[in-house]
Structure formats: structure tokens, C-alpha cells
Amino acid sequence: MIRKTFLLSVVLLTVSVALFAQSEKYTGAMKASISLLDTALYNGTLADLANRFERIGEAEKTQWLPYYYASYCVVMSSFMEKDKSKTDAIADRAEALITKAETLNGGENSETCVIRSMIASSHMMVDPQTRYMQYGQVSSAHITKAKSLDPTNPRPVYLEGQAKFYTPEQFGGGKAPAKELFEKAMVMFDTFKPATELSPAWGKTSTQYFLAQTK
């Protein structure tokens, strides 16, 4: 009897160790990958990092965050693509990834809406003059949605500021209105608490960068 209980407890222990190890492995891999985000933005390794997140997502099968980050990396790389004829296909990949993230998450949330807004902007940037009507509206609609799903999320506010920054003054854009939004976003970044240690927390550095540009 004792032997049986012992055996059972060892088995339980092993299983939980394995489970713990598994989640530890996931958290560790995610943390390590997330820490590479900033450098990947500057040294052109966004695609590698996207693949890395996607591998984690494919292996885990139930986590939405790996796909979320993969999509974020891909959409950022689409903005950096110099050959505009390739941009649409890259943005489409970002969309496929964010759709996977939303499916696993059981629907959209404020953060996935942020990515969707960026995807629409990426399509728009290929040919702003003709695509503004279509993608400009989609992009701003997702910002609005992101704000309504989580009014404390600073990222949609940052994106809004960025959109204003690049809009000519005659169209209601320019540095002054952008600055207001970046300042608002900075305040929000300071109070924003990511739900978990893996949850999205990017954007503050970029907001600071843009804020400096508005001066």
C-alpha cells in the first residue's frame, strides 16, 4: 500500500514536473524571443524572429501570444520592405497569423485589433493615394475598436499619434496633434500593467522617439 502511494506520488510528481517544465520551457522561450524584439527591429532579423514565434505557436497549439508576436514581427517587416510589390503578400501573412491568434484567443482583443490596424496601414502605404479610401478607414476603425476593447491600452493611442504625425497639417495631422497623442500614450504606458509577463508591452520606446521628433 505504501509502495503504491509512493509510486503514485512519484508519478504525479513527474507529471507535474514535466508540465511545469513544459510551461517553463514555453515561458522561457517566449521571454527570450520577446527580448529580441527591439534588436530585431534594427538589425533586419524580424523575419527570423517571426519564424521563431511561429514555431513556438505551432508546437504549443493552444497559445495565442506566439502568433500575436509573429504577426507583429511580420507586419513590422512589411513596413520596412523596400520593394512595394512584395508588401501585400507580407501583410497577408501577418493577417493569417493574427487570425490564428484570434481563433486561439476565442476572438479579437484590444492587442489583436492594434495589429489589424497596422496590417491595413501597411496595405495602404503601398499606394496611399488610391488605397486611402479603403484601407485608411479599416485602419482607423481597428484603432477605435482597440480603444473600446481596452481603454487603458496605450498602443492604439500611440498608433493614432503616428498616423497624425504622418498626415499633412492641412488634413488635420502634423506635429501638434501628434504630440498631444504621444504625450497621452506616454502617461498610459506608465500606468499600463500587462496582464502577464508575456503580454504585449511594446511601444514605449517608439512613442518616446516620436515624441522627441515632435519638438
Add this chain to the structure above:
Amino acid sequence: MRSVSILLLLILTGLAGYAQTTVSGRIKDNKGRPAAGVSITIKDSYDGATSDSLGRFSFKTTEKGEHLLSASSVGYKPFELKVNLDAVLQPIEIVLREELNELTAVTVTAGSFEAGDSKRTTVLSSLDIVTTASANADITGAIKTLPGTQQVGEKEGLFVRGGSGEEAKVFIDGTVVNNFFFSSVPDIASRGRFSPFLFKGTVFSSGGYSALYGQALSGALILETIDLPENSSASLGISSVGLSTGYQQLAKNKRSSWGIGYNYTNLYPYFKLVKQTPDYFTVPAFHNGEANFRIKTSKTGIIKFYGYFNYSDLGLRRKDIDSAALKDAFSLKNFNVYTNLSWKEKLGKHWKVNAGLGYSNNIDKIGNELQNEQNIKQQIVQEPYDTKDFYVRSGGILAQAKLVFERRITGLSLLRIGSEYLYSEDQTDFTNRYNNPAVNSFFREHFNAVFAETDIYVTNGLAAKLGGRFERSSILDKSNIAPRASLAYKIGKGQASFAYGIFYQKPERGYLFFNENLQYQRATHYIANYQQISTGYTFRSEIFYKKYKDLTTTFPDTSNNGYGDAKGIEFFWRDKKTFKGVDYWISYSFLDTKRSYLNYPLALTPNFAARHTSSLVIKKFLTNIKTQFNASYTFATGRPYYRFSYNSSNNKYVIADQGRTITYNNLSLSVNYLPNIGKQGAKRFVVWVFSVTNVLGNNQVYNYNYSYNGSRKEAVTPPAAKFIFLGCFLSFGVDRSEDIINSNL
């Protein structure tokens, strides 16, 4: 106890067994070039890498045993390979195969111009249509700046590649539209009835179009209506020709919307200011009402309804060509109803359905009266004056249903099958001195068609479209089979397309009155096209040959003895890149056509065909003054005109006189001023439009009319040299959701 130690041992060896295996190799594409940025992974593990610019990859894995190695990249088919990680792995050579992709794949473009948002590579967008200076916000006005079309100003319609206006049909959401243009007065072209803002997509096909469409010998203008609006809004427009109001309500859940609109056009103030050549005794006035609803039935499905109503009245007096002392007073009342209900839905994984129902009713009441200089009715029982008093009431009803199923086969390849049924009734009552009471003609038609079409993608660089239509008309009591085929092939940065097809069209209803045994008219198209589209510019060139057979002839009897052909070459260049902020396009068409039809004594170049036509359209938006400037210039060489006279001695028509009109020149300018574009929190959007056509006042002659005895001829010219338009359009967004969100932040 022993089992426990074994268990512990297993755990320990398991932990100790994190020995690593190196996986490395090289990836190429199907053309042998290194594939960079490919993601390589041991399936269901975190281990993997991304290939470098030489296609090389290398990574270490702690996985053991049999696993799947997968390689994936945008534009390639996923690759999988079984590997055993227990052994030392040799470098792996991987060849990826290209995946068929809608964005990079060729599209069959011979003959057709896509304009709108349905494809990402747009030639002309809806906004382009309303900012084309010469178009006056008329859809076909903008289409007339594209190659393949003629600058015909004396009659409405698209005159495509040597075809008459009746040979081009308009389709809205898949179903054909009768009376797309306002009913017209002889020698004056009328506008299209529908606003360009109603449509999100425009495909203009100048030949070789899909088997889904039939009964048009020359061209098809395929329009797709907009989906749900982004916001609820109200609109108001005030212009030099009338007033317009509209309201659109989007449901809270953004799954449905409805809208109504009303336009009142009255040219009285405008005609007071700008003198018109004809004497309008009833100044044109139009009442248009419209209503719509759109319901999203699922993520992929939508039901759309559009209904339109028009009542218009006009009357004008022009000099009689046979006598300087007489005038012709022409009056026209039009009543028109058009409705369209369509449904689009994805059925399961592979099927899509497109269904459409349409009903329309058009009544024209046309009268002509011979008057003297004091505008008093004259009754002269002498040729040709005896037939100049007449009254016609013509009514037409069309009810139709169309159903198309689309099935994805593999990759991008598709199969479309469908059928359509059109029921129509046309009644014309004609009254004059010799036909009183009225002589009536009535036709009832049941028209059926079934069609099938397949898009076959062999590779991203080679695609074919094969299809056919079977049609049956009860009124002709005849059937036909119309095959269509086209091919697209990628060459370097561009693509070449070829199209072939047979097109049938019933004779115009009026001719059936004289002979009920007429048959289908027929055209065969051969088109070769080269196109290169890149961000910022579009280049197209196209050569075509079109052969006409069985065209309607009216002499010696009404029959199908007509024939003809048309050949030509066309170029189109659009560039948004070279000059900063400037968008311009140039089109050129060369047309060589001859036909024998109606009462033509032999094959002649018809009076609606100019040999050379060219257009230049330029647009520039100046952000600092929030104003867009548009200009367009169109040039066409003169068109032939004829006087045929009947020679009773040998019972033949002969050319009694002929000539060529002067060249056609039209420089048009328009300005759009958007004062509060981008204004933060603006709930009102204002657009000012000012446009002038034929700014230089060039003399425009479209044709010549001859007197009965042939001694006089008179130029057919526009009612006024210029058309000037000034309007202010306001829209008010009534969606306050953004305010609410903002105030909650």
C-alpha cells in the same frame, strides 16, 4: 521498490539525454535560385531556423527519433521531410515549389479594364471617375477616356471598337440593365442614370469577356454596388442643375444598413444663364428617388437591394431641316423603375453562390409636332411634312433571375456554372396621320441561358479561362452556343494575354416588328494584349480583330444580311510616380472598321467610328490649398457621314453624298475644393465642384443631317458649346460612437 528506481532512472536518463543533433542544409526554389527567409522547423518543437540569403540554414535540436522537418515561406508550397534525429544528419537539400497565389498569379486581362477596389491592382477607381474633368461624374464619361471607346456625342452608349452603342451592355451586380441611360432626344447624348458612388467596382471590357455575360456584341460594363457604409450619414447637394438629399443608416451591430435618396434636377436656371441652341419649351426636369438596403448574412455573405425611380419631362424646338419657316417641337416624358436584389454567400469550404433578381419598367412618351415660326401647330399633307407629326408610347418590362455557383477546384483554379432567365414585354403604340388609331406592336420574350466557365492555373505564370454559353430566345425561336477562351502568360515583369470568343445579340426590338424571323447577330473577337503593372504605373497595349456576321439590314427587306469587321491597336499608360503628386493617363486607339448593315449600300466605315482617338487625363491635389485640379483633353479624327438615297430605277440605295466631320477636340477642366478634409472631429464633410467642358470652345460636329431632298445638310452639334457645373456637396456623419469612446477614455 525496483520499479521506482527504474522510474527514477528513466527520469534521470531523460534529463541526461539532451544531447543535440545539428540539422543543416540548403534551400532552393524551383528555378534553382537560393531561397532566403524560409522558416525551417522540426514540427511540434521550438527548434528551427530561417534560411540566409544563400538559402543556407543550420540549427541544433534536442529532439530524438523520427520527426517531420518542415520548410515554409510566403509564395511557396509547404515542404515536409521525415528525418531521424538519432543518427548524424547529412546536410539536407530542399527544393521549394512555387505556390499559386492570387497576388502574383497572372490574370486574364485581354479586353478588360478593371476599375475599382475588388482587385488590388486598379486601373481606375470610383474616385477617379468623379475626378475625370470631362466626365461630369458620369460613369461612361470617364470610361470614354479609356482606349477602345469613341467620342460619340450625338447618342448615348459606349461605342466600342467599331460597334454601335446598342452593342455594349451594362450589368449591375451580375444582371443586365435595360435603359441604363436616361431616355434621350435625337442628336443629344444622355447621361447614365446612376451615380458613380453607388459602385465600388467597375470592369470595362472592350471585348473577349466572360461567358457569364451575353447578348452584347462589342463590350460590357460590369458594375458592382458598394457594401455596407462605414457610418450612418446624411447628405445634401446643391448645384447649378438641382438639389440632392440622401440618408444612410447603419445598424448598431454594423450588420445591416438602409438608405434613401432623392434628386431633383431642373435645368431652368442654368439654361437662363447659358444659352442653348435648341429652344426648350419644357425645360428638362428630373425627379429621381432611390432606396437601398444591405444585410450581412454571415461573415462572407451579403444581400443587397437597390431600387430606383425616375420621372422626367422635357420639350425642345429645333428648326425643321426641310423648311426654314417650320420647326419641330419634340417632347419626351420618361417614367423608369429599376430594382436589383442580389445575394452573395460562401457555401462550405469550396462553393460560392451569386444570385440576382431584377425588375425594371420603362415608359417613354414621345411626341413631335410641326410648328410654324409662331410655334403654332401646322398640318401639311405633303411629303416629307405629312409624317412629322407623331406620338409614340413605348413601354418595356424586364424581369430576370440569375444564379451562379463557383467551386474552387485546386489552388486558384475555379469552375463557375450558372443560368439566367429573362422575361420581357415590350409594347409600342405609334400614332401619326396614317396610323390613327395607333398601330401597336407587342413582343413577349422568354430568354434562357446556361453557362460554364473554368479558370485553370497551371502555374503562377500561366493561366487559362475556358467557357461557353448556351442561349435560347423564344421570340427568335432560336438557340446559340457561344464559346469563349482566353489565356494569360507571364513575360518578365509583364504578362501577355490572348482572348477569343463568339458573341451573339438579338436584333433591336423595332426590327422584329418588320420581320419576326430574324436571327442572332454575331461577332467573333480575337484579342492579344500585353500589360505591365507596377506600383505607380500601368502600361497596356492591345491589338484586336473582330468579325461581324448576320447584322440587321433594313433593305431590301429587314433581314440578317449585314456583315463587317473591325481591327485596331490601342495603348494605355497611367503614371502616378514620375511627377510628384501628379496622376495622369494617356490612351490612344487606332480603329479600322467597315460594316454593311441597316440600309448601307455596301460595307462602309460607320458614322460612329473615328480612325484615331486619344485622351490625356491629368489630376493633381494641392494639399496646402486642399484643392484638386483636374484636366482632360480628348482628340479624335473626323468621322464619316453619308446620305443614302433610294434609286427606284434599279431598286437600290446609293451614296448620294458623303464627307467627314472636322476633328474633335475637347479640353475640360475641373476643380474640387475640400475645405474641411481631415479636420479633427469634423462631423461635416464638404466638397465643392466646379467644372467646365470644352474650355476652348472648339467647334464640335458629330454628324450631319440631310434634308429630305438632299439639297441641305446641317451639322449635328452639342446643344451648347460648353457645359459649366458648380456644386456643393455636404455629408453629415451621424455616427457618434467615436465621441462616446473618446469621452470615456
